[in-house]
Amino acid sequence: MENDQLIAVDTFCTYYEVEYAFVESLRNSDLIELVEINSSRFLHIPQLQRIERLIRLHRDLEINVAGIEAIDNLLARVDYMHREILSLKNRLRFYEQEL
Template identity: 55%
Template sequence: METDQLISIDIFCNHYKVEYSFVQSLREVGLIDTVIVQETQYIHLPQLQKLERMIRLHDDLDVNLEGIEVVHHLLKRVESMQSEIVSLKNRLRLYESLD
C-alpha cells in the first residue's frame, strides 16, 4: 500500500506532543480510522484536521473522550444541516426563477 497519504502515528504523536494512548482511544471509539502497513499504524492525511481539532478540545479545553465524541457528532450534524440548507436554497432559487 502507498504511504504517501499516510502519516505514522508515532511521528504524529511526536510532532503534536500527544500521547499514543490518546490517539489509540480515538481509534477505539471510532472517531478516527487507522491502517496498518508493515506493522506500523498510520493515519490518513485527510483526517489530520479532524484529529487536530480533537487534540485542541482535549488539551486546550480539557474535554474528555466522551465530550469529544459528543462535539464530533454535533459538528457532523451541523455540517449535514448546512449542506441541506444549501441544497434547499438552490431548489428555492430554481422555483423562484420559474415565476
C-alpha cells in the same frame, strides 16, 4: 490508499506532542481510522485537519474522549444540516426564477 497519504502514528504523536494512548482512545471510539502496515500504525493525511480539531478540544477545553465523541457527532449533524439548507436554498432559487 497510497502510502504517501499516510503518516506514522509515532511521528504524529511526536510532532503534535500527544500521547499514543490518546490516539488509540480516538481510534477505539471510532473517531479516527488507523491503518496497520507491517505491524506499524499510520494515519491518513487527509484526516489531519479533523484530528487537529479533536486534539484542540482535548487540550484547550480539557474535554475527555466521551465528550469529544458527543461534540464530533453534533458538529457532523450541524454540517449535514448546513449542506441541506444550502441545497434547499438552491432549489428554492430555481423555483423563484420560474415566476
